[in-house]
Amino acid sequence: MDRPVRWGIIGLGKIAHKFAHDLLLVKNSKLQGVASRSQSKAEIFAKQYNAQSIYGSYKDLITDPNIDAVYIATPHSYHKQNSLDCLAHGKAVLCEKPMGIDQIEVKEMADFAKEHNILLMEAMWSVFHPHFSFVKQKCEEGDFGKIRFLSADFGFLPEFDPNGRLYKKELGGGSLLDIGIYPIFIALYLLGEPKDISASATFYDSGADSSCTMKFDYGDGVIANLKSTLLEDTPTTCTIEFERATVIMHRRFHMPTSITITSRGLKEAKEFESIGYGYAHEIIHFNKLFREGLKESPVMPLSMSLTLSKTMDKVKNIIGLSYAKK
Ligand SMILES: NC(=O)c1ccc[n+]([C@@H]2O[C@H](COP(=O)([O-])OP(=O)(O)OC[C@H]3O[C@@H](n4cnc5c(N)ncnc54)[C@H](OP(=O)(O)O)[C@@H]3O)[C@@H](O)[C@H]2O)c1
Structure with a gap:
């Protein structure tokens, strides 16, 4: 795959800003779209980080066929549903930590990703430093x-x-x-x-x-x-x-x-x-997994998220x- 990995971000809070900043430092990837519950917040964020598609609802980003991978940056209690919605639409998912509220949620997410053969990784950025x-x-x-x-x-x-x-x-x-x-x-x-x-x-x-x-x-x-x-x-x-x-x-x-x-x-x-705030390392790793067609990271595998x-x-x-x- 020669073209850049096209990223979307869901939940435009504090960490989403740092992630977007670092994403711009990573070669061969681009911020395709951003989604907030508020259209005006998404517009301001998109302008700041040069995102092409702006969504005032998460669902609209999730169904955008031009997005390859989604970074989930919502509060913990939303991680499972946001991730499952993205995976169900064929998007690779990088989900903020903790991947789920408990092991039942994490297992459901891991099982779903494996069953549908889609890349899922918990954004445990430290392990890539x-x-x-x-x-x-x-x-x-x-x-x-x-x-x-x-x-x-x-x-x-x-x-x-x-x-x-x-x-x-x-x-x-x-x-x-x-x-x-x-x-x-x-x-x-x-x-x-x-x-x-x-x-x-x-x-x-x-x-x-x-x-x-x-x-x-x-x-x-x-x-x-x-x-x-x-x-x-x-x-x-x-x-x-x-x-x-x-x-x-x-x-x-x-x-x-x-x-x-x-x-x-x-x-x-x-x-x-280190590159940027330090999030670039996990982005580079995730991009490589995506390009190589891998569905799980050998560095931060789903078994580690379960443990x-x-x-x-x-x-x-x-x-x-x-x-x-x-
Ligand atoms: N890896 C790291 O270094 C690191 C650092 C900090 C946080 N995190 C993780 O990143 C996630 C987000 O943390 P954050 O500090 O960025 O939080 P935050 O500033 O509160 O942002 C969370 C975003 O989630 C969205 N959201 C959706 N439903 C919400 C609700 N009911 N209440 C509040 N927000 C809601 C909002 O975005 P919209 O208004 O745009 O929809 C909000 O801006 C957490 O899982 C946290 O553990 C990771």
């Missing part, structure tokens, strides 16, 4: 030995907005789904699934969690301490203690950043190249958090 692959490679090479301890946090103090998606439970609000997913992801990515999980949380009046601390126990003394919070601005770093080295992924560890490796008393700082949602469900059960509609 060079510092993530560097650390993963170090784990596989084994020079540093095995991981004995990992700690990762993600916390910030947003302005309280009772109508915002971080607070509202019906939009999938709370710290765990929004930012806890990153510390959990790095633990799963580097250490796999834990043998045991303990967790505790605090809650907003809405019932969404305002903070969550987790301990993943891998047996043989190997532990991951993880934390998400909307109550404090935390370092948002990740420390990985191997048998023969310690690696620190600096603030904020989930996005393009530097790392420090300390081994046998020697400290080495490592910098990595991620299954693990978050375990944490939710422990802290007594449920998004089931009453």
Whole structure:
């Protein structure tokens, strides 16, 4: 396929702006169309990022035959339906994290994509950043030995907005789904699934969690301490203690950043190249999958999205958090 991959974006909020900015930096792809619930918002967005088709309804973008791939940037509780609607119309889907509210939703999405033979990937952008692959490679090479301890946090103090998606439970609000997913992801990515999980949380009046601390126990003394919070601005770093080295992924560890490796008393700082805000890396990967006709990413496979949602469900059960509609 020689022509550019033609992208559409659904839900023109904060992250959609960053994604559109980075999409313009990626060769052989273009922003074909954008869709908002508001026509005027879509018009302003389209002008800013030079999108050709402007839609005041998501459905109109989904049925546009000139769109190949759709980036879903709506609140968590809409991810499943928006993705299924796109997949049903033959669009490849890059869906923001978390792909679904729980593992039942994620499984339904993965099964649908497989059944209809269409590309679906969760937009876990971190895994496409060079510092993530560097650390993963170090784990596989084994020079540093095995991981004995990992700690990762993600916390910030947003302005309280009772109508915002971080607070509202019906939009999938709370710290765990929004930012806890990153510390959990790095633990799963580097250490796999834990043998045991303990967790505790605090809650907003809405019932969404305002903070969550987790301990993943891998047996043989190997532990991951993880934390998400909307109550404090935390370092948002990740420390990985191997048998023969310690690696620190600096603030904020989930996005393009530097790392420090300390081994046998020697400290080495490592910098990595990044494109745009860092979303370009996942776009380049997704474009390649699309062009090659692949239906799943080998780097961020649907099995990983399922494990991620299954693990978050375990944490939710422990802290007594449920998004089931009453
Ligand atoms: N990868 C990352 O680094 C990253 C960073 C931040 C967020 N995210 C993810 O991206 C998604 C969107 O986050 P965001 O921060 O961009 O949120 P946001 O600013 O609130 O934007 C979400 C957009 O979804 C649309 N929407 C549809 N139904 C809605 C409803 N009932 N209430 C509110 N908005 C609704 C709106 O777009 P229209 O008005 O145009 O329809 C809204 O602007 C979330 O899943 C989040 O986890 C990822």
